[in-house]
Amino acid sequence: MGTLVAEICDSGCPLDDSVQRATAAAQASPGFEFELSKFLQTQCMATSVDHPTVFRGLEVLGGMLDETRLVPFMRPFLRSKDSRVASKSVLILGRQSRSLAWMTSIRAESNDRIRANLVESLWSRRGPEVEQVLQGALRDQYHRVVANAVYGLFLMDSDAWIAGLDGLLRSHDPVARRSGIWVIKSIGGTPAVARLKPMIRDPDPSVRSAAFAALVSLREGIERRVASRPDEQARLEAVSEDAVSEAPEPQGAAEAPDPDSPD
Secondary structure, eight states: OHHHHHHHTOTTSOHHHHHHHHHHHHHHSTTHHHHHHHHHHHHHTSSSOOHHHHHHHHHHHHHHSOHHHHHHHHHHHHTOSSHHHHHHHHHHHHHHOOOHHHHHHHTTOSOHHHHHHHHHTTTTOOSHHHHHHHHHHTTOSSHHHHHHHHHHHHHTTOTHHHHHHHHHHTOSOHHHHHHHHHHHHHHOSHHHHHHHGGGGGOSSHHHHHHHHHHHHHHHHHHHHHHHHOGGGHHHHHHSOHHHHHTSOOOOSOOOOOOTTOOO
16 A cells, blocks of 8 residues: 555646546555555655655645545645645645635745745635735735735636735845846736736846846747637737837846745
8 A cells, every 4th residue: 555655746748647546545444544554644744855746745635635534634735844844734724725824824834935925825716814824924924915815816717916016016025026026927818918018117127027028938938829729819919029128138136936836
């Protein structure tokens, strides 16, 4: 069984396949979930934690168990001293949990990564309670939390995302401004270009570089759509060569960190 557990936790395999194999194994051998959990806890106690393996195992648990059964299995990982493991656990459990009161309490967590992943776990949710949690997250001091909240509000068609994005772009912190660029790039569309163009003259070189890369990425995306849909030509013209040529060439500055990453 140990070999099967290791194979299921192989991050190189498709997640759906791993979940299906784990579900079948649990049906054939009751208690398989405990074996999987013990394997992951052993991995977490290693001197050098194999995070891809642990993350895949946690994702498999999240895919094969409902919330009631998942919570007990996730508790050891939620309490992990490894912040990456703990925050990944929050992300997985948050996607399934129906308890907004529980999720709201996690917002008081001191670990920035955990709060950011909690907010990300709400992206597929709808409802006034979810919107309230996301709007509260706009006041967080950590850029990833705010960026994830802005994107979540955009996904649920709440007008609050606009003010949240403006707050990121006008921040004195270049890291926050880069996170705002990530949001714009994630949202996409022609209006994104208008918001990006001022950022290519930002006083911080890393912000200028991130804006330039986002403009190029948006244009390439529209070009691909034009190739399959001629009616997209007008949108391509909106992302003109002038918009990209206005930007200074990147000078080795780091691109915006992806606030969506669990790492």
